[in-house]
Amino acid sequence: MIIGFIGFGKVSKNILNLIKSEDITFITSIENRSEKTVENIKKCEIEILDTFKSVASKSDVIISANSPKNALAVAKEYGKYVKGIYLDLNNISPDTTFEISKHVDNFVDGAIIGKIDSENPILYISGEMADNLLFLNEFIETKKISDNIGDVAILKLLRSCYTKTLSAILIESTEIAKSHYLEDEFFEIMSLTEGEDFRQKSLSRIKNTLNSSQRKSEELEEIIDYFNENELTMVKAALEKLSR
Structure with a gap:
């Protein structure tokens, strides 16, 4: 399985640290990233691709964790290339969540609850495709709220x-x-x-x-x-x- 990140801050870095499996490969890109972000990415055990378009198209699960302000723009730009699950972990409103779902297939609304760099955060998810992410329970306590996009938001x-x-x-x-x-x-x-x-x-x-x-x-x-x-x-x- 391939899990890709669009955005690589503290949330993405901690997920990378928590999910340890020989069966999972992590990918991201340093395309248009800041010098500090590039430095942090290169310190991690993660495969770096040339573009986020490639990251989106090659991932079985793509995780968007950047900022509330950029969440919709990221979904519009890269969502059309995603063939697997698109998991948004940004702190966005339900309205933004619904708008993202128009541009992305297999969309799951998510939230990491707990301190960002905690060793035991809880991942809450909602959406019809949320069941496909319950395998993450092996690494992170994962709770499905409902089949309704927006409930977690x-x-x-x-x-x-x-x-x-x-x-x-x-x-x-x-x-x-x-x-x-x-x-x-x-x-x-x-x-x-x-x-x-x-x-x-x-x-x-x-x-x-x-x-x-x-x-x-x-x-x-x-x-x-x-x-x-x-x-x-x-x-x-x-x-x-x-x-x-």
């Missing part, structure tokens, strides 16, 4: 509603604590109710949010666009905070 957005908004509140609270020279005390009292590892997890969340604020802002924009009939006061505030 909705769950991704709901999770992002919580996590991105919480991250913005953590950043703001920590900034205020620092301004009053009470950062240590703040984390100490929070740990009494939130658990002993609250500080460690919070600082990790804050660092991750600040390092990828643009991508997380794109995800919040997707949430606001899709759930436009719902009250999203906190989500809109979180987007404003991350944008600053």
